[in-house]
Structures are given as C-alpha cells and as structure tokens.
Amino acid sequence: MRKILLALVIVGLVVGVGFAQDKVTIRLAGYSGDTPLMQDVLARFVADKIPGVEVVWEPITEDFLAFVLRTLSAGTAPDVFYVDLGWAKTVAETGLVEPLDDYMANSAVLNKGDLIPALENAFTFDGKIYAISKDFNSLVIFYNKDMFDEMGVAYPSDDDTWATLLGKIAQVNNPGKWYGACINADAARFLPFAFAAGMPFLKDDGTGPFDLASAKLAADWFTSFNRLGISATSAEIGAGWPGAAFISEQAATCIEGGWLIPPIRNENPTLNFGTTFLPSPWENGPRSNYLFTVGYGMPTSPASGRPDLAFKVIEILTSPEVQNYILESGHAIPSRAALLNSAYFQQKDDFAQATKKVFEATALPGTVPFTFGEIGQGVYMGAVGEALTLIMQGEETVEEAMNEAVAKLSK
Amino acid sequence: MKRRGDWVSAFIFLLPLLFTLAVAFIYAFVRTVYFSFTDYNLFHITKFVGLDNYTQLFADYRFVLALTHSLVYAVVVTASQTFLALLLAIVLNQKIRGLTFFRAAYYVPSVASSVAITLIFIWLMNRRGTVNWLLTALGRYWPLIVIGLALVILVQWLQVFSERRHGLPARAFDPALLGISLLTGVVVTTILGQLGVVHPYPMADAVIPWLTTRKMFLGIPLPLLSVMMLNIWTTTPTMMLLLLAGLQDVPQELYEAADMDGATPGQKLLHVTVPAIRPLLFMVITMGLIGTLQVFDQIAIMAGVAPLESTITLAYYVYWNMFGSGGLPKVGMASAAALVLAALTLVIVFIQRRVGFSEKGWYS
Numbered sequence: 043m044r045k046i047l048l049a050l051v052i053v054g055l056v057v058g059v060g061f062a063q064d065k066v067t068i069r070l071a072g073y074s075g076d077t078p079l080m081q082d083v084l085a086r087f088v089a090d091k092i093p094g095v096e097v098v099w100e101p102i103t104e105d106f107l108a109f110v111l112r113t114l115s116a117g118t119a120p121d122v123f124y125v126d127l128g129w130a131k132t133v134a135e136t137g138l139v140e141p142l143d144d145y146m147a148n149s150a151v152l153n154k155g156d157l158i159p160a161l162e163n164a165f166t167f168d169g170k171i172y173a174i175s176k177d178f179n180s181l182v183i184f185y186n187k188d189m190f191d192e193m194g195v196a197y198p199s200d201d202d203t204w205a206t207l208l209g210k211i212a213q214v215n216n217p218g219k220w221y222g223a224c225i226n227a228d229a230a231r232f233l234p235f236a237f238a239a240g241m242p243f244l245k246d247d248g249t250g251p252f253d254l255a256s257a258k259l260a261a262d263w264f265t266s267f268n269r270l271g272i273s274a275t276s277a278e279i280g281a282g283w284p285g286a287a288f289i290s291e292q293a294a295t296c297i298e299g300g301w302l303i304p305p306i307r308n309e310n311p312t313l314n315f316g317t318t319f320l321p322s323p324w325e326n327g328p329r330s331n332y333l334f335t336v337g338y339g340m341p342t343s344p345a346s347g348r349p350d351l352a353f354k355v356i357e358i359l360t361s362p363e364v365q366n367y368i369l370e371s372g373h374a375i376p377s378r379a380a381l382l383n384s385a386y387f388q389q390k391d392d393f394a395q396a397t398k399k400v401f402e403a404t405a406l407p408g409t410v411p412f413t414f415g416e417i418g419q420g421v422y423m424g425a426v427g428e429a430l431t432l433i434m435q436g437e438e439t440v441e442e443a444m445n446e447a448v449a450k451l452s453k
Numbered sequence: 454m455k456r457r458g459d460w461v462s463a464f465i466f467l468l469p470l471l472f473t474l475a476v477a478f479i480y481a482f483v484r485t486v487y488f489s490f491t492d493y494n495l496f497h498i499t500k501f502v503g504l505d506n507y508t509q510l511f512a513d514y515r516f517v518l519a520l521t522h523s524l525v526y527a528v529v530v531t532a533s534q535t536f537l538a539l540l541l542a543i544v545l546n547q548k549i550r551g552l553t554f555f556r557a558a559y560y561v562p563s564v565a566s567s568v569a570i571t572l573i574f575i576w577l578m579n580r581r582g583t584v585n586w587l588l589t590a591l592g593r594y595w596p597l598i599v600i601g602l603a604l605v606i607l608v609q610w611l612q613v614f615s616e617r618r619h620g621l622p623a624r625a626f627d628p629a630l631l632g633i634s635l636l637t638g639v640v641v642t643t644i645l646g647q648l649g650v651v652h653p654y655p656m657a658d659a660v661i662p663w664l665t666t667r668k669m670f671l672g673i674p675l676p677l678l679s680v681m682m683l684n685i686w687t688t689t690p691t692m693m694l695l696l697l698a699g700l701q702d703v704p705q706e707l708y709e710a711a712d713m714d715g716a717t718p719g720q721k722l723l724h725v726t727v728p729a730i731r732p733l734l735f736m737v738i739t740m741g742l743i744g745t746l747q748v749f750d751q752i753a754i755m756a757g758v759a760p761l762e763s764t765i766t767l768a769y770y771v772y773w774n775m776f777g778s779g780g781l782p783k784v785g786m787a788s789a790a791a792l793v794l795a796a797l798t799l800v801i802v803f804i805q806r807r808v809g810f811s812e813k814g815w816y817s
Contacts, residue, residue, distance in 0.1 A: 108776035115495040132780055136496040277758075278581045278660075418779030428760045435580075435662050 066095050066348055068355050069120035071109070074101035079304075079373055087364050092354050107132065114138045114341060121352040122359075125173035125339040127164050127412050128419050133339065134172045140340045141170035145353045152357045158379045160404075164411045165337050173337030174360050177374030179299040180331045180404040181234060183207070183321075184285075184396070187314040189294040190214050198295065202321040204235075204263045214294045215272040223273035224284040224293035225264070227430035229423040230332065230412070231297045236260035237330035237410065239323050244417075250451030252426060252444045259323070261433060261440050268434040275434070289313065299334060300400040303372045303393055315392055317399040319406070330408040335377070375401050417451070425450040489788035494781040506789040516790060518762055519770040522677055523746055523794070526766060527801065529673075531741035534685045538692035538737065543726070545693070546700045556697075563690040571754045574683050578663040588659040596651055597642050605638035664759045676759035680751050688744065692737045699733035700726065738809060739802055746798045767794040 072080060080099050088097050100120055102109050107129045113119040114136055125133060133139050146153050152174065154162065161175035185198050195213040202210070215222030225231070237243075240256035251257055267273035273293070281287035284296040289310045296302075297320070306313055322329045338356045340349055358364060365376035370386050372393045387398045403409070414422050428450075429443035438446070489506055491499035510516045545556055562570070577583045591598075612630045616623035623630060645651045664676045673681075703726060711721050727734070749768040756764060756777075765773070767790060774787035 105776060107779065111495060111776065111782060129779055135781060138496060274581075277579055280581070414779065416780075420777050420779035422779075424761055428762075431665050431760070432667060435665065437662070437666060437668070 066346055066351060068095055068097045068122065068346055068348070068352055069100055070097055070355065071100040071102050071120035071123040073106065073124060074103045077101045079368070079371070083359070083364055083368065086367070087361070088355065088358050091358060092351060095351050095355070097355055111136070117343070118345060119341040121344040121346050121348075122338050122340055122355055125165070125337045127333075127335045127337075128414065130165055130173060130337070130339075131167055131413065131415070132418075134167045134170075138342050139172050140342045140349060141172060142174060142340070142353070142356075143171055145349075146171070149353070149357060152360060156379065157360075157377050158382070160333065160411070161335050161337075161377050164333070164335055164413070173339040174356050175335045175337040175377040176360055177365070177368065177377055178333060178335040178404060179301060179375065180333055180400055180409060181231065181297055181299050181320055182317045182396070182399050182403050183295055183319070184288055184298055184302060185295045185316055185318070186288070186291060186293075187316055189216070189220060189291070192216075197316060198318045198321075200319045202318070203325055203327065204321050204323050207321045208263070208266065211267060211295060212270065212272045216294075220291060221272065221274050221279065221287075221293045223267050223295040224276055224279055224281070224287035225267050225273045225297065226275045226277075226284055227265075227427055227434055229426040229430070232260065232264050232426060232430055234320060234330045234332050235264055235323075238320070238328050238408065240328075243410075243415070250425065250448035252429065252447040252451070258440050258444050261430065261444055263323075265430055265433040265440070269436060288315075300375060300397055303396050307372055307393060313392075315396070317396040319399070319403055328408055329406055330410065331403050331406060332412045333404050333409050334412045337377075369397070372397060375404075422451065485788045485791055488784050489792055491785050493784040495784055496781065502785065506785045507793075509786065510789050510793065513786075515762070515765060515773075516770055519765045519767045519790075520793075520797075522674075522765060523748075523767040523797070525673055526677065526681060526748060527742050527745040530681050530684050530688075530745045531738060533681075534689045534692055534741055535734070535737055537685065537689045538696055539734075541689065541693040542696035542700055543722070545697055560690045560694060562687045563694075565687075567687060567750050568754060570687060571683065571751045574679075575664060575755070575758055578679055580660045580662050580665070581658075584663065585659045585661055588661070589656065592656040592659060593653040596654055597646055600645065600651055601638045601642040604641055605634045608637045609634040664755065667760055667763055674763035676755060676763040680748075680755055680764065683751060684745070684748065688741070692741065695733055695737055696730060699730035703729040735806070738805060742801055742805060743798055746794065746801065767797070 070080070070084075077099065084097055084099055106124065106126065110119065110123055110125075110133055114133070115138070119138070125139075143154075154171075157175055158178070161178055162171060165171055165173040165175060183198050187197065190197050190210075193214045193216060195210050198207055198210055211222035213222075236257050239260045241251050241254055241260065243251070245251045245254075252261075268275065274287075276282065276284045276287050279287045279292050281290060281292065284293065285298050285302040285305060287293040288296040288298070288302065289306055291310070291313070306315065320329060320331055338359060340352050340356070344352055346352070360377065362376075362378055362381060365378055365381055366384060366386075368374050369376050369381065369384060375397060376382075376384070382401070386394055387401065389395075425447040429438075429447040432438040432443045433440055488499075490501060490503060492502050492505075493499040541559060545552065545559070549555075579585070609625075609630060612634065613623045613625060613627065616627075616630070642651070646653075663679055666675050668675050670678055707725050707729065708721060711725050716724070747768050748766055749772065752764050752766050752769045753772065756769065761773070771787045771791045771794065774790065775782045775784065
C-alpha cells in the first residue's frame with residue numbers, strides 16, 4: 043500500500059513538473075500596427091510547433107525605444123522584441139541585448155550568410171550581431187494612375203529629375219478635388235534627397251551639415267511643393283499620414299515605402315496605382331534612399347529563463363515559409379537572400395509590382411541604412427524636421443532655417 | 454498620558470501610508486538626488502561627476518528655455534484661472550435660473566480626459582482646422598455681418614420708437630420686437646447679398662499655423678500660449694468648484710452689515726468676500742502653481758506637432774532627457790532637472806505664501 047502511495051506521489055510529481063514545463067511563455071513585443079499580421083502568423087506557423095511553448099504577442103502602443111529601454115533596465119523585457127535599425131545601436135550599447143552569433147552558429151536553419159549581407163551588417167556592432175532582420179524597405183514615389191490620366195499628365199518615371207517631377211505634380215494638382223502630392227515636413231523623407239544632392243550625414247568635423255549648399259538645394263526643392271500649394275501636409279488634408287491621403291484619393295502622389303501596400307489592399311483595393319524611384323537632382327544624376335529594417339532581438343536574461351526557446355521562435359518567424367507568406371500577403375520584403383528570386387516578384391498586378399519596385403530601390407547605389415550613429419535619432423530628425431516646417435509655412439527662408447538647424451545640432 | 458497600546462495601534466493604522474510614502478517618495482527622492490551627481494544612463498556602472506550635471510543644465514539652452522517657459526506658464530495660467538474661477542464662482546453663487554445646469558456644464562472640461570481634449574484642440578488649431586475656418590468666414594463676411602447688425606439695430610429702434618409713440622411700454626430689447634428685427638435683418642442682408650449689392654470681402658483662406666510656428670506673442674511662443682489657453686479652460690472649473698464651496702460658507706450677515714455701511718458691490722467683493730475665502734484662495738493658488746509648474750501631458754501630446762523649442766517646459770525637459778533624444782537615457786541630467794523643478798516649486802509656493810495669499814483665515 044505504501045509503495046502504491048509512493049508511486050502515486052512520484053507520478054503526480056512528474057506530471058506536475060511536466061505541466062509546469064508546458065507553461066513556458068515566450069513574450070513577443072512589436073508595433074501595435076502589426077497585430078493582425080503577427081497574430082495570423084503566430085497562429086499559422088508558430089502555435090504548437092515548439093513543444094511546451096506558448097508565444098504571446100504583446101502589441102506596444104507607446105514609443106517603442108522608450109519601452110525597450112525601460113523594460114531592459116527593469117529586467118522585464120519581453121523574450122523577443124522588435125529592434126528598429128534607427129535605434130539598434132542605442133539598445134546594443136545597453137549591454138543587456140544578447141549577441142546572437144553563438145545561436146546562429148549552432149542553429150540548423152538560421153546561420154550567418156542566410157540573410158542579405160547588408161541587413162546582417164546593419165545590425166552588427168563591434169563584430170557582434172544583435173538582431174535578426176525580419177524584413178526591409180525603402181522609399182518610392184506612389185502615384186495614382188487615374189488622376190494622371192484624367193489630367194492628361196505623363197506618369198512619374200524612373201527617368202524623372204527633381205525638376206520634371208515637380209512639373210508633373212504641378213500639372214496633376216486639381217484644386218478643390220485633389221492635391222498633386224501629400225508631403226510632410228518629415229526628415230526621413232527629406233534626407234535621401236539631401237544625400238543625393240551630395241550632403242554628407244555629418245561634416246568632417248562632426249557638426250551638422252544642413253548649412254551646406256547641397257542641403258539647402260534639397261530643402262528648397264523638397265519644400266517647394268507645399269509652398270506652391272500643389273501639395274499639402276497630411277494634417278492639412280485631415281489624414282493621419284501621407285499614405286492615408288493617397289489611399290483616400292486626396293493626393294495624387296506620396297513618398298512612402300512598402301508599408302503602404304497592405305493598407306491600399308485593405309482599404310482601397312481597386313486603387314489604380316504605380317510606383318517609381320525617387321528622382322535624382324539632375325539628369326543621369328545620383329540617387330539616394332534609406333534602407334529601413336526591423337529585426338528581432340532578445341534580452342541577455344529573459345524573464346522566461348529560456349533564451350534557447352526564444353531563439354527558436356525567431357528561427358520560425360524568419361524562416362523561408364513565414365517570410366514567403368508575409369511577402370505574398372504584400373506586407374514586407376523578406377530578409378533571406380534565397381527569397382529574392384521569389385516568383386511573387388514576377389506577378390503583374392499593381393501590388394506585386396510595387397513590392398518589386400521597393401525591393402529594387404533598396405539595391406540602388408546610394409541607398410544608406412537608416413541610422414544616426416552617436417547622435418540621437420530624435421535630435422537629428424527634430425532639427426531638420428522643424429527647419430522644413432518653418433520653410434514650408436514661409437515663416438523662414440531656406441537659408442535661415444537650415445543655418446538654425448546646424449546650430450541646434452551642434453548645441 | 455497615552456498607553457503603549459495606543460501608539461502601537463496608531464502606528465499600525467499609519468503603516469500603509471508610511472510604507473507607500475517611504476517607497477514611492479523618500480526612496481525615489483534619495484535615488485534621484487544620488488543620480489543627479491552621477492552619469493548614470495539606466496544601464497552602466499555609474500561614475501560620480503559632482504556638480505557637472507547642474508552646470509551642464511544651465512549651459513543647455515533647452516533647459517534655460519524650459520525654465521523660462523515653466524515660470525511664465527505658472528504665473529500666467531495660475532493668475533488667469535484663479536481670477537476666472539473666482540468670477541465664475543461668484544456668478545454661479547447667485548440665485549439665477551438653471552443654476553444646476555450651469556454648474557454642471559461649466560465643470561465638463563475638467564471631467565473630460567486632458568489627452569482627448571488636447572487632441573481635439575490640435576485638430577481645431579490645425580492650419581486647415583476649425584479656428585482658421587471661422588477666421589476666414591469672419592474675414593470674408595464681415596461686410597454682410599456689419600450691415601445685418603446695423604439693420605437689426607435700425608429696425609429695433611424704429612419699432613420701439615413707434616410703440617412708445619403710441620403710448621405702449623416697449624423695452625429696448627423687447628423679445629417679440631427683437632425677433633422681428635432679427636428676421637428682417639437676416640432676410641434683407643441675404644437679399645442684398647444675392648443681388649450683389651453687398652459683396653463678401655475677397656480674402657484668401659486664413660492658414661495661420663497656431664501650433665507649428667516659432668512666432669511669439671508678448672514674448673511667449675504661440676504654441677505655448679495655445680497650451681496655456683487650453684489649460685486655463687480645463688482647470689478653471691475645478692478651482693471654481695472649490696471657491697464656490699467657500700463662497701457658500703460666507704456668513705450672510707457680513708454682507709448685510711456691509712450694506713448698512715453703504716458698501717458698493719466692488720467694496721463688498723474686496724473687503725468681505727475675498728478675506729472670507731482667503732484659505733481657499735491660498736489652496737487654489739498653491740494647487741494651481743504646483744500643477745502648472747509640473748505640466749506634462751498636454752505638452753507631451755503637443756510635442757508631436759509643435760517645435761520642441763516652442764513648448765518645452767521643465768517636466769517635459771526631464772522626460773526628453775530620458776527618452777526623447779533617441780540615444781541612451783541621460784538619467785543624471787534628468788534627475789538634476791527634476792530636482793531643480795522641485796526646488797523651484799517649493800520656493801515659488803513659499804514666496805506666494807509670504808507675499809500673496811496665505812492660508813490664514815478670516816478669524817485668525
């Protein structure tokens with residue numbers, strides 16, 4: 043009788059421990075806007091694939107960098123979280139984000155060299171890789187074909203220069219019905235044009251470059267649309283962002299990345315649109331663009347205590363199957379080098395073509411990673427963004443505003 | 454002589470509050486003081502830097518701006534909201550019809566979420582928002598408005614004049630006559646407008662950038678001034694409610710005595726009402742100063758729209774040093790700024806108590 047009891051107790055303990063192990067929860071935090079996609083992906087590809095692991099999606103609505111810094115320092119960071127290239131270096135410097143080199147070396151499915159080299163390099167600091175890029179993006183001009191047809195204007199093309207694009211947008215502008223473009227005083231849209239005109243990220247002495255002739259030339263052109271009244275900011279149109287103004291057909295063009303494609307498909311699927319590269323300053327001139335990418339990172343000591351399982355989740359989320367699924371649903375361009383020849387890019391519909399254009403734009407010479415080095419992203423972007431606002435409103439000249447931006451960055 | 458047991462039970466009852474005070478205030482305060490002398494960034498072993506953070510603060514033009522803004526903000530908003538609250542409280546302390554409705558309606562801005570109100574406010578003040586639309590309408594249609602008003606006055610005067618000539622007791626603003634005058638004014642102006650006799654003034658759309666500008670008014674940036682107006686509008690009702698409670702406690706005999714002495718309404722306000730609610734005025738002004746010196750939420754939401762230099766206040770400067778710059782948090786600088794803000798608040802309240810209204814009441 044005693045033995046039976048003892049056996050029962052042991053079985054009970056084993057089962058109990060087994061149940062306890064069943065309950066490993068891996069928390070995955072990302073932008074709240076990704077919620078429908080990520081919940082779909084988790085349900086299709088991750089649920090029940092790793093025995094004993096439950097992956098919980100945590101959508102973050104607050105400033106994501108603030109969230110990551112706060113939870114890392116408090117020791118409550120999620121097991122897996124998005125790392126945006128714009129602030130990747132800042133979080134790597136905390137020392138509390140796990141370098142993933144060893145995990146990749148021991149992985150059967152995710153090794154160095156599987157990802158596009160530029161994306162691997164982007165997240166590598168001091169020789170260690172801190173995040174696995176999940177997708178990437180760059181900027182293109184989106185244009186509404188119906189509006190250009192109605193106004194009898196040629197579509198924007200890859201051969202356009204700053205001047206010819208300005209001319210086309212002026213012609214397609216239809217007062218009272220739609221604006222030629224929706225352009226905000228956004229540094230992330232402006233800077234690629236400044237780089238194309240020859241502005242370096244910083245001057246050689248490490249100070250702000252915005253008072254250089256190249257920067258002023260770009261600022262003058264970039265703000266001319268709004269100053270001429272052929273473009274308005276999204277706030278003036280009453281849209282949340284320029285993409286929304288484009289989707290609701292209140293603007294004929296906008297400068298956005300591949301992230302605009304899913305909302306078009308969801309909200310205005312019959313929109314007849316095309317995409318083209320950002321124009322160069324002069325004929326056969328140089329171009330520039332930003333390479334945006336978001337990766338998955340892990341804290342050095344995850345709350346679950348199981349970094350191995352957290353990495354398994356990253357392996358699945360960046361697997362060819364998941365990336366192809368996300369590509370074909372038009373959400374993002376895969377970071378795996380092997381997927382760049384995907385059959386999807388050959389399809390002729392507007393969505394596949396737009397995705398292809400964004401992808402080609404990232405490969406053009408002059409495309410630079412969206413990083414800010416030692417200078418905080420907030421300071422750099424804030425200085426330029428405010429200058430652009432003042433020029434667009436006609437409150438300051440290009441000269442005054444850009445000189446002021448230099449002063450702000452140097453202080 | 455208290456028994457030992459009394460002390461123990463008193464202590465047990467105080468314990469929950471003492472515990473939260475110790476953890477959330479004393480511990481946090483001591484840590485903040487410590488951090489303000491280090492270069493802590495939330496992650497790395499700290500180095501003692503002495504007074505470096507404090508000297509850097511005063512060398513940072515953003516801090517100097519934030520300090521100036523905070524002081525101006527506190528003085529202007531507290532003064533305006535106290536004055537308006539007193540005025541409203543006196544009005545709502547009268548026996549007027551629909552009193553409860555007005556008391557409730559005036560309190561609505563204080564009940565609504567300040568975040569939601571700020572967002573709506575941003576829409577209203579947009580370059581193509583309602584405020585500019587109203588200004589455009591006014592700017593365009595003022596000729597018609599002026600002619601319409603003139604017509605109303607003329608017709609009203611004619612009617613009253615004719616009634617009185619017939620020996621009827623017509624008041625200047627007789628409602629029935631006023632209705633006829635208004636109708637005539639509107640109809641005639643509309644006809645004149647349609648016939649093209651009166652033209653709207655040809656004015657371009659007003660696109661005044663209220664929130665995205667660097668322009669100043671009386672040395673105060675326009676965006677900050679906008680937040681001030683918003684804050685005055687949302688806090689005045691709370692202060693009004695407090696003062697109203699005080700007004701209702703003022704003994705009626707004091708007014709009767711003042712009446713017997715032949716006091717004017719102004720004298721009664723200054724020499725009876727204000728001294729009687731002095732303790733409440735002290736509270737309203739003190740709460741106003743503390744609240745305005747620490748203003749954060751409205752500034753933080755506005756920060757997405759307005760230039761940093763035009764709205765930054767001390768509390769937002771503290772946040773900006775932690776999470777706003779995009780780099781690693783500057784905890785040392787943020788702590789130093791937070792302590793300056795705390796010291797400033799104490800000093801200002803102290804000065805207010807000395808030279809302004811103190812909490813000493815009528816009878817002391």
